[in-house]
Amino acid sequence: MENLLSLIETGVAEISNFLWTYLLAGLLVVGGIFLTIRLKFFQFRFFGHVLNKTIGQIFKKNRHEGTITPFQAFTSALASTAGATNIVGVPLAIALGGPGALFWMWAVALLGMATRYSEILLGLKYREKNEDGVWVGGPQYYIKKGLGWDKVAIIFALCLMLEAFPSVMVQTNSIATQMEGAFGWPTAITGIFLTIIVGAIIFGGIKRIGKVTDKFVPFMVVTYVLGCLIVILANITELPNVFALIFQHAFTPISAAGGFAGAAVAQAIRWGIARGLYSNEAGLGTGPIAHAAAQTDHPSKQALWGIFAVFIDTIVICSATGLAVLSSGAWREVGADNASSMISVAFGDIFGEQFGGTFIAIFLLFFVMTTIGVLIFYGEKQAEYLFGLKASKWLRVVYILSVYLGAIGGLQFLWQFLDILLAAVVLANVIPILFMNKEIKAITEDYVERIYYGKGGKPKVQLFSDESTDHHKVSNE
Template sequence: MEALTSAVKWLSGIVWGVPMLVLLLGVGIFLTIGLRFRTLRNLPLALWMLWRGRAAEGKGEITPFNALMTALAATIGTGNIAGVATAIFIGGPGAVFWMWMTALVGMATKFAEAVLAVRYREVDERGVYVGGPMYYIKNGLGPRWAWLGACFALFAGFAGFGIGNTVQANSVADALEAAFGVPFWTTGVMLAILVGSVLFGGVHRIAAFAGTLVPVMAITYVGAGLVVILLNIHAVPDAFRLIFAHAFSPIAATGGFAGAAVWAAIRFGVARGIFSNEAGLGSAPIAHAAAECKGPVSQGLVAMLGTFIDTIIVCTFTALVILTTGAWTSGKTGAELTSLAFETALPGVGSEIIAIALAVFAFTTLIGWSYYCERSWQYLLGVKAIIPFRIVWSLAPIAGATVKLSFVWLLADTLNALMAIPNLIALALLSPVVFAIAREFFATRGKSENNPF
């Protein structure tokens, strides 16, 4: 087992190393420039389309709004709480700046993913719309590239059971046991029942669940963060000064903080930003492919908001809470650091807020990833795999909540990175299609849909 663990660690170091981060950022920058910065310039239009997208607009399975909420269910998770704290602990406050930069170029990546997902989606034998990287690789690049789509589906199908299921169940169990003394096995059984009740309702129930719970959990968490920030409002200017100053200059050790070089700020800011919003990994377009939308670009605009909401809004609030309370110099890291920051400002309730947030965020991630994995296994094995998959996925949290998952986390994290490689290749090769569809939309339809932008 030690040899296998060492081998996976070696592979993880490669796939999550500098070349991967450069590739993810490089594709995002290339798409941002190729789209003539429309993903940034048309942010108000995207917000308007999100508001309008609460109702069905065309062919598909779920509303554009619920498609985004399903994607956000999977992305807003432990990365927003523990990931931000880890980035600051290792890279210093400057890491937050690089998380922002990653999100801004990641919006173009997410836009392109959704455009291609809708453009090349299919209708399966049940009459249900399905899509994602495996479909736009096969249908966009041609049959000779189908093997690459199968690789993506295989990586996603296995990665989901780790990073999207058992690891999340373990996070919920840890949070509930630490805060309220709930036994691990109780959490596992409870999760199995809740997940099964959602999953067996299909995409419509998953979307309805996400459309209701995700906005509530995000607004509640941001609201709690806002209370902490207001209590420390005098420290906000200094927090932003730290972020911008140390994005480009090293920061010395202070308190329990060991200090950080600029390279650490860049590397861990980019890595944690990508881990949080998943731009480029290819997961979110699987949800957006099911949207009832008028066309690819309208859904692409809605999809890119996922990256904006996840990183620019939710992660920023976590970072400001950690910096304004001074907890970032404590020497703690991960969820423990975020919990300390909330507890410092809100004694007696701050740690409970984080425990509940971690549990809810992890649970919604478990639901969101169930859809990604189901579509991946359906692509590989056909619709006959759906019911067996739902049974196994619903039972997996029992194991996840009750066993140690260090190796599972390592393997899942590695497979998660491997998902990105086929997806990024497809995005680069199909970028002319994205650029052409976007040009046509903004030239002929962008101003003709009774929108104020």
């Protein structure tokens, strides 16, 4: 039996490695380039406007259709990306792909801005109200209503619904083991604590999630980045060499040194792109699910938050982690098997070993709490699409129980399928987006002409689909 499980795990790992190294990497990069060109480099040309219309208007109230504020939608989506992947995933990418992996993270982020913008735009156009009067949307809706690809919509929803289970368990196990190492807390205690807190958040729906994330997430992000900046400034003389390593080894192999085992260019590309996507989720289709509930009068207006989210998540937070790890030398001291502790080592060199470990553990705990809550929300929205609102509320309970299971290391065999499920989700989302590029372009041009340049007038394209309640269930297909 053990030999069979070992063979299955090896097979799953090989399939996952192939998908992420070649197929998905190519699709995401080529898709990002295509959308960037199709939108005439929108994310670069209008980046100042993006900043003005996002963080520049955080406190501005509006009375447009929606369930939560644009900022709450942004922080809800950011909550699922900012956290363990930024703090733990970046050091892992460097450990396995070398400093060059950071370059490929940046590359996929710059291109991913167009992808993230496009999917949120479509999510807003094809959103609808559910039986509770709450706005819902996401890839499953625009795939079905925009292209008529019912089966692909079902595949997306089913895979994301299933993917939420290992995602939640991996997140909770990561923080439970971190808390055990930092404070000696039994994993079961951390599991009970997380289950209670996450349950309290998720049972309040998207409104409560938005109210929690718009307070916690900005504070946590700013504090963590400031901590990284202190580490970077303390090692400021190393920065020229760090940037040289990043750009040089994005295209050339790097040999082993200290605890670092060395890496080929393919590894730098594979881990940089994979962790970049894991971090900002551009192309994964999760962002539109949260943003569909936002109060807005134009799809592009809310989609600007998608560009800003990728910038904050990857260009700011991931870069802060990567530069702290590289400038401090922690990446050479710590081996790949213990890569998650690299940032703790980097902080420990400046603030003291005990404080460094405690600081990271506490931040991971709070980041993971909000991340898990949003992941469960994403999963239950897929169940709502597939089986109806009542079924989604029952599944919510199962998801919450998986929080505890993950913390104590239960059902670890399922975790092996996380990358493959994510691959299926990406394929089912990105390909339809590319087919809908004309709509994306038309709505964007309408926004630029009527709102950015202030020409006003009536929209030249249909901005929103039929807003009447349209419940999707597999049994009714």
